[in-house]
Amino acid sequence: MPDKIRIMQNFDDNKSNGNQCTEYFNRVIGFVEDIVVSEEFQSLQRNFLEKHYQEFDDNEENKIIYTDIFKEYTSLMEFYIINHLNFRMNGSFQMEKFAQELQNMKPGLDGEIFELLFSLTDFLTFKDLILDYKASKNGRFEGLANGIIVTRIDKQPLCGE
Secondary structure, X not given: OOXXXXXXXXXXXXXXXXXXHHHHHHHHHHHHHHHHOOHHHHHHHHXXXXXXXXXXXXXXXXXXXXXXXXXXXXXXXXXXXXXHHHHHOOOOOOHHHHHHHHHHHHHHOOOHHHHHHHOOOOHHHHHHHHHHHHHHHOXXXXXXXXXXXXXXXXXXXXXXX
């Protein structure tokens, strides 16, 4: 096979794989949106924030207990989301695939749903979340009553499909 044809075939293969990944990513994000807007999830997150917000201070130096709280938050939220994704996707959810796509697309992702997802893996995002909740509880942060609140506007593709 001539090199030019092989290169074009590889390009087409990669292009179609990319679309497939984007399709999978968008499908998972759609389900995640549905999950996190549920009253059950909102209550789970709100109860966690309520339990731990007083431990946090807005200082550069982090207390050792923050690590334990972050691990607990990550475990609790991931467990909830993954179980619900597996249920909604009939057991076909692949965490490794989704996590890789999320990481690859991270620079171009913006919005509350992605902030929530990044709060599961990025300590500083989590700390911002809990400090925002604390500020709202103390009346210093108008407009944020219960941490991050995600609402679904429509079902348009997320990655420019």
